[in-house]
Amino acid sequence: MRDVDRIEPTPVPRMLQAPLRPYQRAGFDWLAFLWRHRLGGILADDMGLGKTVQTLALLAHARETGERRPFLVVAPTSVLPTWRAEAAKFAPELTVRLVQTTGRVSDPPGRDAPAADVVVTSYALLRLDEAAYAGVEWAGIILDEAQFVKNPATKLHKAVKALRADAVYAITGTPMENGLGELWAILSLTAPGLFPSARRFREEYIGPIEKGKVPENQEGAPYRAARLARLRRRIRPLVLAPHEGAGRRRxxxxxxxxxxxxxLPRTVRSTTRRSQRERQKVLGLLDDLDRNRFIVFRSLTLLRLMSLAPALVDPVHARxxxxxxxxxxxxxxxxxxxxxxxxxxxxxxxxxxxxxxxxxxxxxxxxxxxxxxxxxxxxxxxxxxxxxxxxxxxxxxxxxxxxxxxxxxxxxxxxxxxxxxxxxxxxxxxxxxxxxxxxxxxxxxAGTIEEKVxxxxxxxxxxxxxxxx
Incomplete structure (x- = not known):
């Protein structure tokens, strides 16, 4: 687990009713260290390795060390019951309030917040009731499955940014799915001063690392490696992600x-003409992809559907x-x-x-x-x-x-x-x-677009x- 061994251990909260595995203990120590300094961060642990338990340990630690303001946990709607069940199982002394309806038709979400240790709500409700949630002074924000806020142009990302809290923690197994821009979006919430300019981040990191854009007087590979090493150094204190296999081996x-x-030959004969037509359409539109993006995506989707079953594209092929x-x-x-x-x-x-x-x-x-x-x-x-x-x-x-x-x-x-x-x-x-x-x-x-994928x-x-x- 990287350099977390150098972090001073934090006593496991008394109210936590779960034995922490070594890597979970290291994750809790790291979260507690950030909390003491009121710093946010990204817990990017592998999926299935107990990120919720580590987070509950942090919430229990904050409560036992005197924090009386509530924490806000924002999660996908389908995960809300899981948070309540896990809290009841591992930290039953924490008062957890689940908000599952919009404040426009129910009690404002902030009204009872001071009486709760943890308020759990969904990304959808946060977006709908942005002003109500922004009106509460939260101790900290927990963004579960934080890939939901990876697009800084969305109303949801802006709603999270408007929340008032000492620190924001992103909990996700995939802080970067498609590109470094997503990592920047999450860091802009958890560590807003680290890379304040999206434009400079694109120029200094995304361009050379992802797109190979380097100055004329620099060699490509060494320059890219240097940029990547610099990025790693800068985010190292605020992103905890174990080496592959640190928890998998358990x-x-x-x-x-x-x-x-x-x-079968009959299927091939019946679909080849349609497949060739869609392929030619895609090839003819690639020169102006920005203008034809929707048509290209539709054709690619049709090709993928034909790879699965011809009936999905045309009912004539139902048999x-x-x-x-x-x-x-x-x-x-x-x-x-x-x-x-x-x-x-x-x-x-x-x-x-x-x-x-x-x-x-x-x-x-x-x-x-x-x-x-x-x-x-x-x-x-x-x-x-x-x-x-x-x-x-x-x-x-x-x-x-x-x-x-x-x-x-x-x-x-x-x-x-x-x-x-x-x-x-x-x-x-x-x-x-x-x-x-x-x-x-x-x-x-075999013999379809899936081979290209x-x-x-x-x-x-x-x-x-x-x-x-």
């Missing part, structure tokens, strides 16, 4: 492999087989017969619905979760406590706030340009508490590490 191993499927779906059902049936349980992820809910229909036809019990699921908690509990061997989950709905160590297989049905999305899906089951090996299958349709992932390599060096 979970059982996982094995990943790609599973290739080839379409054409999907090689990927056939392979998936065969594997799930075999796993179910052997007593295994699997999570199945896709970005396309329409494809998940096709998978659900095929599972039902095959007599394989399953649960289903996407963004339209109203009783999300009930569906999750049904899988965790039931015996359905398959859980179909949309990537967007299941990318955070889930712990499903009951499963030991993960199927990723459609690769995407950003591997971080896939990593988040896998981490739903490969977490602390997993007692079995986890097997991950990335299903790829995989090649792009390889070309991109690993994301730029921001928390260690």
């Amino acid at each position: 979970a059982c191993p996982r094995q990943e492999q790609r599973s290739w499927s080839s379409s 054409l087989p999907s090689a990927k779906l056939d392979a998936l059902i065969d594997q799930l049936a075999e796993l179910a017969s052997e007593g295994h349980r699997a999570l199945v992820f896709s970005q396309f809910t329409s494809f998940l619905q096709l998978a659900a229909d095929r599972l039902q036809t095959a007599g394989i019990r399953h649960e289903y979760l996407d963004g339209s699921t109203r009783r999300r908690g009930d569906v999750i509990d049904a899988f965790r406590s039931g015996d359905a061997p398959v859980f179909l989950i949309s990537l967007k709905a299941g990318g955070f706030g889930l712990t499903l160590t009951e499963a030991d297989y993960v199927f990723l049905l459609d690769p995407w340009w950003n591997p971080a999305a896939e990593a988040q899906a896998v981490d739903r089951t490969h977490r602390i508490g997993q007692t079995r090996n986890v097997f991950v299958y990335k299903m790829i349709a 995989v090649a792009l992932q390889r070309a991109q390599g690993a994301p730029v590490p921001v928390g260690d060096g």
Whole structure:
């Protein structure tokens, strides 16, 4: 864990009813150190390794050392019940108030805030009731799943910036998903004076590190390396991210492999003409991508859908087989017969619905979760406590706030340009508490745009590490 060993240990709060693992203890010591100096920071620990427990330890520590103002925790709506349950389990002496309705139709969120140790609300409610939350003098702000505020141009980011607090802490496994600009956006909230100018940050770091823009009198690679080293030095005190594997080794191993499927000749003949037309359209529009961005994205989406099942693009192809779906059902049936349980992820809910229909036809019990699921908690509990061997989950709905160590297989049905999305899906089951090996299958349709996506992932390599060096 980097240099946190040099930080003076802080006594674990008396009210915390959870044994902290060594890396969690180091994270708590770091958070407590920042709090003593009223500094914000980013806890960018790996997913599933107890960031909530470390944060609750900080809140309990602040309470026991005399802080009487409330902390505000802002989280995705689906995660609010988790915060209440975790607080009741690990720090039951903390008074936690959950705000789940807008102040426009209910009590203003700040009215009872002084009587609570912790107020937990959603990003949506913060955005809607910005003035009410900004009117409270908070001790500190906790931004759970802080990637929600990675865009500084949004009203939500501005609402967070308007809050009054001694310090802001971002809790996220992915402080940077697509580029350094997202890291700057989160640091502008947690450490507003560190990089005050977005323009200068782009010129000094994003340009050379991501885009290879270097002065004419400098060599590219050495200059880029120097800029990256400087960035790491500057953020090191305020970003805690363990080396890869620091906590992973406490979970059982996982094995990943790609599973290739080839379409049947009949399917290929029926879709080749449409695929070629969409490819030519994309190639013809790339010269003016800014103007044609929407059309290009639509064509790429159609190509991806055809890789999954022709019926998703044109109902005329409803009877054409999907090689990927056939392979998936065969594997799930075999796993179910052997007593295994699997999570199945896709970005396309329409494809998940096709998978659900095929599972039902095959007599394989399953649960289903996407963004339209109203009783999300009930569906999750049904899988965790039931015996359905398959859980179909949309990537967007299941990318955070889930712990499903009951499963030991993960199927990723459609690769995407950003591997971080896939990593988040896998981490739903490969977490602390997993007692079995986890097997991950990335299903790829041969001869389709999915091969290009995989090649792009390889070309991109690993994301730029921001928390260690």
